Amino acid sequence: MTARVGVVTFPGSLDDKDAARAVSLAGAEPVALWHADPDLKGVDAVVLPGGFSYGDYLRCGAIARFAPLMSELVPAARSGALPVLGICNGFQILCESHLLPGALTRNSSLRFVNRDQVLRMENTRTAWTNGYDEGQEILVVLKSGEGSYVADEETLDQLESEGRVVARYVGGNPNGSRRDIAGVTNAHGNVVGLMPHPEHAVEALTGPSTEGLGFFTSILGHLAAPAQA
């Protein structure tokens, strides 16, 4: 049976169409989820896409965490049952929802940055990264104004020691993220937050590479063999 992967649209979501396309290209069925409906429609996994969920004039993701849909999503994700990938604004929402530690703050340059970005994959045991090799370098897209990952030293040390840093920036830290962190996961490995955009690197025609597709094929692998989580 084809895996069904939900893509949430908040009013200010922008990369929802892209995330759905990536899900399709990976061979899964994208299912549109609406922020105001507290209904996950029985999906097998969820992508929180990039954008500016509610305009984000307050703090990125700060309002989105209170969306009706999130009341269903958060407990399922926290229990380890529901795989969730938060990209960019989705990562910010996961941090605001306390599904992931830390926070995303303004880029150290104080400017939005849109560029092709190399990442090194560090944890390839999560629901969303099992298709990559540890240490593999992939080229994806980074585009964010508030992408600098921060957490206190204790939390950072804990993330490192538990192997929960999913990916790091290579070739120059683009935004001041602590320890070059581009993405982290929770203890279960089902929730992954990533600041760069793998969904923009899935077609040779439009992306800098197709190396972002691995996030979306990984979830298929994970769902086919759930015991590995």
Add this chain to the structure above:
Amino acid sequence: MSEAPGLDTVATATASPDTPQPYAELGMPRDEYERVREILGRRPTAAELAIYSVMWSEHCSYKSSKVHLRQFGEKAPENDALLVGMGENAGVVDVGDGNAVTFKIESHNSPSFVEPHQGAATGVGGIVRDILTMGARPVAVMDALRFGPADADDTKRMLPGVTSGISFYGNCLGLPNIGGEIGFDRSYLGNPLVNALCVGVLKHEDIKLAQAPGPGNKVVLFGSTTGPDGIGGASVLASASFDEELESKRPSVQVGDPFMEKLLIECSLELYAQDMVVGIQDLGAAGVSCATTELAAGGTGGMNIQLDRVPLRDHRLTPEEILMSESQERMMAIVEPAKMPDFLAVCDKWGILAAEIGEVTEVTPEEAERGGRLVMTWHGETVVDMPPRTASDEGPVYQRPFARPESQDALQADDAAKLPRPEGDTELREQLLRVLGAPGVCDPTWVTQQYDSYVRGDTVVSTPHDSGMIRISDDSDRGVALATDGNGRYTLLDPYVGTQLAYAEAYRNVSATGARPLAVTNCLNFGSPEDSGVMWQFAETTRGLADACQQLGTPVTGGNVSFYNQTGDVAINPTPVIGVLGVIDDVNARLRSGFDTDGARVFLLGETRAEFGGSAWADVVHDHLGGLPPQVDLPAEAALGEVLASSAEQGLAAAAHDLSDGGLAVALAEAALRGRRGLRVEVDGDAFTSLFSESAARAIVAVKPGREEAFVALAAQHGVPVTQIGTVGGESLSVSHPGGVVEIGLDELRATYEETLPALMNGV
């Protein structure tokens, strides 16, 4: 706050014909004011004066440019692709398979000078709403920017602010920024140019027009509330009702809310999809005044509006301020009464405030004859009763005097050919690097890196390549390409030729990515039309563009005029920014400008003459502007364009790059840097002329190995001169010529190209 001292109703106006009115403060000349009195048969009310003053302003009425812009229609080439021409919010062209594209460029120069961030942001917002109003989904934006010298203090205020404004607004809307241009010249110090372009995609049957048919249909205002921002001149009408201190705190520049605009886009598209609107207009310059008069004029001619039902964010606003407010993110729709509940439900889904503020009315034949009848009330009292067409369509038209300035001869006689040329390879090399690193030529990444170019996932080509190209939809291989160009230096030297060169460059850019040019938009940035020399430049520009479009079969579909870009008596270099849209049948065939195929042969297409007037070399090395711009040869441009597009289509080219500012020198350097490969090039004759001439109708192409013969044959078939000049590969750009060789390592080339803007702008 006390109430305004007496509402200026139609009854009051009729009873007090001699009350002095502040028409001059609103920028309205006495004869126009007299004409308003003649139309109405009495003095206007304050609200009516507000409407006429904004609708008859240069910005809204095109009163100085109209007589010249007519040529775009009169000389328009036969083109079956044109679905909606000039006069609507934006032109619409057929791109095949039932798909259409709408695109337009517009200026937001003055607001950006006053407040760079918000001025530029709301410039993006305004053009996006124009595209949305046509029934299209906006899919990409571009921008053409001009600033004073890059090292001037005010440029360090302007450029980061404008960039952050475009970035903030466009990124938040989820529209990829796929290209544009940036230029620097002292003539723009104090008069920066911020021109924003938007392109949208729609099906033929989805085209919407600004009209209000059907008496009894409701007039609905939806989107943001109306506030006192952008009111500008309206304060003189209402000065009695404010104390001065409060008034002074009101911003004259509008403030943008891109999140609201994003909601407005999605909400409007859903309303269109469910066929819930019969007419639609966005609120831009002149706000409610413009939307009501234009919708009414485009429909029955009749409309009743209850101004007190406009949702306000400041309850103290007077009727005339509401009419003039330029609060952003607002739209006006005409809706059948039976569809109102569903209309409101869609608005509610997107959290959009909607208010029914009036309805379409019947007009008598006599009223129709006068130009319709628009009535507005304020808490039951009539404050407007006027024929709307007289404001929207029948504004004043000026035949401004124009004359070639006496200084033009001396300017053209100051030939750039007499400037000292580099002596020897060392100097040639040094000058090549200076030109490459000049602010208007160098790598614009500091700016463009702040724009999201990937969102929506349909961007096939974007900055820094020759055009921006997007795939029309996931299930189609068809794409559209867009490029904008405008060289104020060329246009100053010869406005007719300079404009055609701008058009030719945009045409060439579109071709160089593999698309075939189809239609044109333009944003004409000039000084004061009251200066006969400026008006001559304008007349020559419009004549040049209309002639060029006629000759190459690309109709002008719309555009925008921005006058009064001058400080004191000194006008900007006349800067027509020309946008060319092209179509490519298969986006997989698209070409980019990085020469990244090792061993590929490099060919130069076109003919190189010794042409240095207005060139980047003359500017950067000698700070010189004089002589004549390069010759323009439109048939040669068309032939070149066909060779480029065909070589993409037939899979002959690996990459291509047009030649423009900085000539072959800059084109080679960019092709090498973007391809991350060296280039070994050999030129015949004078190396200086080969490298720095800016002769038009030229491009360089890296041909796929094994396809050289076919490529040469293709060029010959179209009569385009073709010369093999080199090979891709190595770690340097090396140009050998009969007298020696110039060689620059890629690292040095890259450092020169990339370091200029960060060095100027970081930390400011």
